[in-house]
Structures are given as C-alpha cells and as structure tokens.
Amino acid sequence: PIEDALHALVNGRGGSIGGISAGLAVLGFGYFAASNGTVYSGSALNDPYNEDMDVRYGDFLRLPFMNSVITDSHYDDPDRKGRHVAFLSRLVTDHGIAALGIGCNEYTAVCIGEDGFAHCYGEYPQYQEQVYFLRPTCLDVSAPDCQQGIPLDWGFEGGALNVYVVDATEPGNRGLDLNDWSTGIGGDWENWWVEDGELMISEMSEEPECSVSSVNSVIDFSELxxxxxxxxxxxxxxxxxxxxxxxxxxxxxxxxxxxxxxxxxxxxxxxxxxxxxxxxxxxxxxxxxxxxxxxxx
Structure with missing residues (x-):
C-alpha cells in the first residue's frame, strides 16, 4: 500500500519524494534492509553473504531513473565505500543485473530532475562533501566472485567499477546524467575493484567510453x-x-x-x-x- 501511494504521487501526479539515511536506502530498486542491524565495510567485503548483509531488490519502490540502483548514505562516517561495493556485487550475483550505485557523504543531497540529471548539493570546499556514482566498466569482465564465507574478489584495475566522484556545492550545478551514467559536470572518475576482500581505488584519466542507463519505464496510469x-x-x-x-x-x-x-x-x-x-x-x-x-x- 505504501509503495502504491508513492508511485501514484511520483509517476501519476509528477510529485517528488526524498529521504535521508534509511529513507534514502529505499529509493533505489535495490536496497539494504538492515533487518539485523548495520553492516561495516570490512565484514561486508570479507563475507558478502554474512548474516547482516540483507540486500533486496525489486520488491518496493520503482522510481524514475533508479532502475538497477542501490544507494548508501553516511558514506564518510564510517567509510562505507566497501560495503556499497559489496551491495552491488550481491545484486549482480543474485539478480544478474548491471548494478549501479549512488553514495552520499553526510550533509549532501542528490536531486534528480525530470531530465535525469542528478544535481549534487553540499558545502564544498568548506567541507569535504562528495557524492559517488558507481557503474560497471566498459570491459567485458567476469562477474564478481561473490560467495558465502569467502572474501569478495571483483575484477582488476579498470575491470570492475568506474566511479564518478562529485564535490557537492551549494549551487547544485555539478552532477551526472543518469540517462547514460557517463556524461558528468564537475567531477572526477576513479577505478574501484576488490582483491581478496580489500577495496582498491585508482584515478581514471578520462570518462568511460560506453554508456549504461538507470532509466526505467515510467508508469503511465492513463494506459493501465x-x-x-x-x-x-x-x-x-x-x-x-x-x-x-x-x-x-x-x-x-x-x-x-x-x-x-x-x-x-x-x-x-x-x-x-x-x-x-x-x-x-x-x-x-x-x-x-x-x-x-x-x-x-
């Protein structure tokens, strides 16, 4: 019932919704349910199927531009990059999708317009307030080695995830186009991959050469x-x-x-x-x- 009402608001009446912390978590097609409490990056990467890793997909909200997306918040307190990557590895393994991610440092906001551009708001450079957009690389690589009781392995440098890091500013004029997840303004690209449960990060010299998309079919209630x-x-x-x-x-x-x-x-x-x-x-x-x-x- 809750999701029906929210879908009617967003898809039927053109309304907007948002959320912080758990409210942000449920805005993606995928989400971390936290049914057993929180999970930290170290334990998530060491065993992506540990009892605290309750990752779900497709059973709640289906909002525009959020297809295949799983979000995470409080990205810098503590560092949640590793657990977010583990969330994505679970979606790839369990559901066979090209999983995408949006991660927010505290005190940042991401506002997705009707055109699909994700505007990033914060108080950089006064504070280190960044937003992270995680997407697959353009290389044809194997899926993550994501198994119960075994540390995660995923790709190699340039062979797992490309991540667009945006310094969030008050005007909100920096961000990423979620129609292709490659056209950005004001950010920098990084490579992320995992070796034996350890998250590795390096800089990229240019944007990805291929596009991916989180666009989903917006429900037109007039046709239903x-x-x-x-x-x-x-x-x-x-x-x-x-x-x-x-x-x-x-x-x-x-x-x-x-x-x-x-x-x-x-x-x-x-x-x-x-x-x-x-x-x-x-x-x-x-x-x-x-x-x-x-x-x-």
Whole structure:
C-alpha cells in the first residue's frame, strides 16, 4: 500500500519524494534492509553473504531513473565505500543485473530532475562533501566472485567499477546524467575493484567510453486498466470516499501503520469521521485494480 501511494504521487501526479539515511536506502530498486542491524565495510567485503548483509531488490519502490540502483548514505562516517561495493556485487550475483550505485557523504543531497540529471548539493570546499556514482566498466569482465564465507574478489584495475566522484556545492550545478551514467559536470572518475576482500581505488584519466542507463519505464496510469479512489474533504475534518468497485479498505498513516480498518465496502460513496487529527493518511484498497491514494487534511 505504501509503495502504491508513492508511485501514484511520483509517476501519476509528477510529485517528488526524498529521504535521508534509511529513507534514502529505499529509493533505489535495490536496497539494504538492515533487518539485523548495520553492516561495516570490512565484514561486508570479507563475507558478502554474512548474516547482516540483507540486500533486496525489486520488491518496493520503482522510481524514475533508479532502475538497477542501490544507494548508501553516511558514506564518510564510517567509510562505507566497501560495503556499497559489496551491495552491488550481491545484486549482480543474485539478480544478474548491471548494478549501479549512488553514495552520499553526510550533509549532501542528490536531486534528480525530470531530465535525469542528478544535481549534487553540499558545502564544498568548506567541507569535504562528495557524492559517488558507481557503474560497471566498459570491459567485458567476469562477474564478481561473490560467495558465502569467502572474501569478495571483483575484477582488476579498470575491470570492475568506474566511479564518478562529485564535490557537492551549494549551487547544485555539478552532477551526472543518469540517462547514460557517463556524461558528468564537475567531477572526477576513479577505478574501484576488490582483491581478496580489500577495496582498491585508482584515478581514471578520462570518462568511460560506453554508456549504461538507470532509466526505467515510467508508469503511465492513463494506459493501465486501473480505477481510482476519489476522496472529498468535508467540513470538520471529515471526508468521503467514493469507490468505483467493491473492495476492502484500510487507512494507514505515512509509516504504513494501520489506524483504521473499514472492512469490505461496496461501490459508491462512503463517509469517514474521526481522522481529522491524523495528518496525511493513505487509503488502501485490497483490490489491486484500485490505486491507493494519499489524503492530507
């Protein structure tokens, strides 16, 4: 239900969403679930399948320009480059995709425009605030040697990942085009690879010669055979729900916690009272032919 409402906001109504820390983690198609707590770079590289490495893909948000992307935050406190590379190795191994990554130092922001350009905001040079864009190299190399209980090995210098490092500034005019992951402004390219569980980094003299893409098909709800719940604000904070078909309805807060179960409701208009202090809520339909909606009083 939460993802339905967010997809409707972004893909259907042209809205924007963002997040910090765990909120950033879930914006990619892939994400680190942290179900057993955090994981550090050393342990992630030493065993990419250790019990703390809960890496998932494709079961939550599917946002524009985030296909095959897994994010990470607090990149510099502590150093999370290694664990981020381990996340990517898991996506490549488990799902057979050309995994991509966006990593953010603390106090930076990445804003992706409708054109797919990722603008990087921060206070460099006053502070060392960088954003990292991780992508596959152009070389035809073997997949990472990513196995349980064995330190990760991935490629060689120039043969695993190309990484675009952007110094994030207040104007936000530096960044990378996520349509091709090779056209950047104001950054520098690096090679990253892993030898026996140790992350290696070297400078690149020029940008990658090939393009990759994180562009996914944006959902056009006008082309889907879906119907919508209509919500009307009434006096006193009450509202009405109009259903085009019969379905079971629940109401949850923005964290996904169900605050009212309305049960099975027939097609037509229904009146709901007593939620005027709930702020923004999500009206969820059990019938998947109906799109969930967000309502704010």
């Amino acid at each position: 055979e879906m119907e919508f719940i209509e919500i009307k604000n009434l006096s006193g904070g009450d509202f009405s729900i109009r259903l085009p078909i019969s379905t079971s309805i629940t109401i949850s807060d923005m964290s996904g916690r169900i605050i009212q179960n309305l049960g099975e409701m027939s097609a037509g208009e229904h009146f709901v009272r007593g939620l005027n202090s709930a702020g923004c809520i999500i009206v969820n339909a059990k019938n998947r032919e109906l799109q969930s909606v967000v309502y704010c009083d």
